[in-house]
Amino acid sequence: MAKEKVVRCRVSKNGSGPPVESTRYVPLDVYDLWKHLMVTRHGFEILEEQVSLWFDIDGDPHVSYSDADYERVMRLSLWVYSDSDRMFRKVVRYFPEGDYPDIKTAFLSHYEEPRNHSQWAARLEERSGVWVKAKG
Numbered sequence: 216m217a218k219e220k221v222v223r224c225r226v227s228k229n230g231s232g233p234p235v236e237s238t239r240y241v242p243l244d245v246y247d248l249w250k251h252l253m254v255t256r257h258g259f260e261i262l263e264e265q266v267s268l269w270f271d272i273d274g275d276p277h278v279s280y281s282d283a284d285y286e287r288v289m290r291l292s293l294w295v296y297s298d299s300d301r302m303f304r305k306v307v308r309y310f311p312e313g314d315y316p317d318i319k320t321a322f323l324s325h326y327e328e329p330r331n332h333s334q335w336a337a338r339l340e341e342r343s344g345v346w347v348k349a350k351g
Contacts, residue, residue, distance in 0.1 A: 221269040221309055222246045223286070223346055225262040226253060236262075240269065240288050240309035240346060269309060271344045285345035287312035291319060292340040295326055303338075312343070 220243035227236045241249050243266055253259040269288055289310050294303045306326070310318045326337065 217271040217290075217342070217344075219269050220244075220266060221288075221346060222264055222266050224264045227260045227262060228258060229260075237314075238311055240311070242307065242309075265349055267347050267349045269344050269346045271342045283348070285347050288344050288346045289315045289319075290342045290344055291322065292342075293323070293326060294338040296337065309344075309346075 222241050222243055224239055224241070225236055226239055227234045250261055253261060269290065271290065289312050291308050291310065293306045295306060296303050308322060310322070323339075
């Protein structure tokens with residue numbers, strides 16, 4: 216069973232209309248850099264930060280946790296080949312399961328150029344999992 220420390224947060228972006236908020240799940244080891252870029256480069260406000268663990272559930276939809284104890288989160292791993300570096304690089308992101316089909320399409324669109332022009336096909340791995348809500 217795979218597990219990773221992941222930060223769950225809400226992001227808000229003010230524009231010409233009402234603020235747009237969404238939930239993000241970011242690996243703890245890159246969270247500070249991600250937060251810095253989201254605030255300074257993209258103008259988001261970061262709200263409700265909470266660290267916990269993400270566990271894969273090996274495709275079993277019947278997890279032993281009660282619904283109040285976790286949130287279903289998909290992990291998407293994408294290996295993209297770089298012709299200039301002559302090697303693959305791994306990109307891992309976490310998405311709320313309910314929004315996953317739409318978010319997956321948007322996420323993959325950021326990597327269409329390298330995938331379409333590489334001599335090697337990108338490899339995609341999707342894993343169902345849960346983000347365990349911290350108590351207290």
